[in-house]
Amino acid sequence: MITKLYKYDIKKMLRILPYFYVITIVLAGLTRIVNIWNDIQVMLIIGYVLSGATYSAIANVLVNTFVHILATVQGGFYKDESYLTHTLPVTKKQLLTAKYLSALTVIIASILVCFLSLFTMFYSKELIATLKVYLDATITGINISSGLFITLIAIILFAEICTFISMAFAAIIKGHSYNNKKGGKSFLWFAIFYVISTSVTVIMAVIVFAIGGMLPELIAETLSGKALITIIILGLILYVGYAVAFYFISQKIFNKGVNVD
Amino acid sequence: MDILTVKNLEKSFDEKKIIDDVSFAVKSGKIVGLLGKNGSGKTTIIKLINDLLTADNGEILIDGMPVSEKTKAIVSYLPERTYLDNTKTVEQTLNFFEDFYTDFDRKKAQELLEDLDLDVKSPLAKMSKGMKEKVQLVLVMSRRAKLYILDEPLGGVDPSTRDYIMQTILSNFAEDSSLLITTHLISDVEKILDEVIFIDKGKILLFDDAESLREKENCSIDELFRRTVK
Numbered sequence: 001m002i003t004k005l006y007k008y009d010i011k012k013m014l015r016i017l018p019y020f021y022v023i024t025i026v027l028a029g030l031t032r033i034v035n036i037w038n039d040i041q042v043m044l045i046i047g048y049v050l051s052g053a054t055y056s057a058i059a060n061v062l063v064n065t066f067v068h069i070l071a072t073v074q075g076g077f078y079k080d081e082s083y084l085t086h087t088l089p090v091t092k093k094q095l096l097t098a099k100y101l102s103a104l105t106v107i108i109a110s111i112l113v114c115f116l117s118l119f120t121m122f123y124s125k126e127l128i129a130t131l132k133v134y135l136d137a138t139i140t141g142i143n144i145s146s147g148l149f150i151t152l153i154a155i156i157l158f159a160e161i162c163t164f165i166s167m168a169f170a171a172i173i174k175g176h177s178y179n180n181k182k183g184g185k186s187f188l189w190f191a192i193f194y195v196i197s198t199s200v201t202v203i204m205a206v207i208v209f210a211i212g213g214m215l216p217e218l219i220a221e222t223l224s225g226k227a228l229i230t231i232i233i234l235g236l237i238l239y240v241g242y243a244v245a246f247y248f249i250s251q252k253i254f255n256k257g258v259n260v261d
Numbered sequence: 262m263d264i265l266t267v268k269n270l271e272k273s274f275d276e277k278k279i280i281d282d283v284s285f286a287v288k289s290g291k292i293v294g295l296l297g298k299n300g301s302g303k304t305t306i307i308k309l310i311n312d313l314l315t316a317d318n319g320e321i322l323i324d325g326m327p328v329s330e331k332t333k334a335i336v337s338y339l340p341e342r343t344y345l346d347n348t349k350t351v352e353q354t355l356n357f358f359e360d361f362y363t364d365f366d367r368k369k370a371q372e373l374l375e376d377l378d379l380d381v382k383s384p385l386a387k388m389s390k391g392m393k394e395k396v397q398l399v400l401v402m403s404r405r406a407k408l409y410i411l412d413e414p415l416g417g418v419d420p421s422t423r424d425y426i427m428q429t430i431l432s433n434f435a436e437d438s439s440l441l442i443t444t445h446l447i448s449d450v451e452k453i454l455d456e457v458i459f460i461d462k463g464k465i466l467l468f469d470d471a472e473s474l475r476e477k478e479n480c481s482i483d484e485l486f487r488r489t490v491k
Binding site: 001008015087090179180256257260 | 274275308311312313314315329330331333334336338340342343344345346348357360361362
């Protein structure tokens with residue numbers, strides 16, 4: 001059943017976004033092409049305009065991704081469509097998991113489109129060489145390969161996205177468990193969850209750095225290899241922990257039942 | 262055997278009791294009318310039975326089981342509002358129902374849609390509210406469910422269409438299935454009802470067999486309702 005729910009949820013979330021994806025990538029491509037002739041004054045101006053439009057398109061993709069996800073979750077669970085959603089022969093866990101997985105898929109797709117657009121606009125051998133220099137400087141002293149370092153950072157970013165989705169879902173579900181002012185209460189709960197998770201992160205960082213004798217490095221401009229690897233591991237553990245915790249909080253509140261309008 | 266049992270149901274909104282100690286049962290094969298004025302609590306009861314609201318107190322059993330995905334598989338529910346996804350066509354909506362409900366009879370749905378002159382290729386966004394309500398009724402009545410719950414199926418519909426809707430409901434309703442129907446248009450449904458429940462201000466005023474009520478009170482259900490609920 002999750003596969004069926006996922007199929008319909010993803011179709012709904014991706015109803016308009018692919019058009020924005022195409023526009024963004026096309027704008028990035030045009031910017032790249034026009035910049036070939038940037039020694040010509042007119043082309044330089046057009047290039048500026050196009051790169052501005054591409055940045056706007058990237059921002060639009062990101063904003064619309066979150067708007068579509070939240071609208072699909074709220075609409076499917078609490079608006080007119082919920083009269084069908086909650087009467088389907090599926091469990092609440094299946095409903096939530098399908099929405100969660102489809103939201104994750106859409107966010108990853110949107111981020112990939114944004115990266116692809118930026119890559120199309122800016123890729124050059126010089127840029128890659130510069131990035132490699134920065135990367136080598138960053139990983140000096142932590143005895144891991146640049147490939148593993150990039151993978152770890154990608155995993156942390158992925159866990160952070162999962163945390164954001166779980167937190168947003170938990171806030172919407174908690175906010176809609178009340179009988180009135182559901183939108184405002186959802187927003188308030190998101191702020192509460194955000195403050196709690198941020199506070200836990202800071203407290204955990206202080207504790208771990210104090211135990212490791214690295215406390216001064218928390219506010220230092222540069223980090224030692226040991227401090228950097230500690231931050232990576234701590235980030236990984238915390239974000240995975242938050243994502244799982246908020247998912248189970250959402251599920252627990254959702255399982256208690258809904259009060260649709 | 263009771264297909265639906267509601268025991269001591271209670272629901273409040275902002276400390277105002279909307280449903281107050283409601284208990285009743287629907288037997289298999291019976292058509293039961295939940296009759297009340299607008300705002301009497303009919304839709305709230307229906308929403309509680311369909312897991313759209315969470316009860317403060319009480320118990321709901323469908324075919325002897327608490328409300329779950331298993332009971333939802335045997336209940337076909339028509340809400341008083343349109344839940345159809347406007348981005349889909351009628352055909353895509355049929356696919357959706359076929360995907361999720363094993364008891365959905367697609368052939369029957371297509372025949373009913375044809376009878377109603379509704380094109381399966383039509384996008385729902387281009388349909389009027391009345392047309393969408395008909396599509397929804399077709400979807401609900403094309404399931405071979407054990408219990409049909411219809412919330413105000415005649416609300417906002419002209420008298421000639423009301424007759425058609427009643428005909429559609431009755432001709433597509435299996436003998437061993439049960440039907441719980443809510444309405445404030447009692448005269449339009451009273452002839453099909455086996456049992457009636459009068460509800461007012463969230464409380465059940467009367468729950469009895471329709472025929473014996475008519476005989477005992479020597480009047481129609483509509484007239485009795487007007488006398489009982491003032």
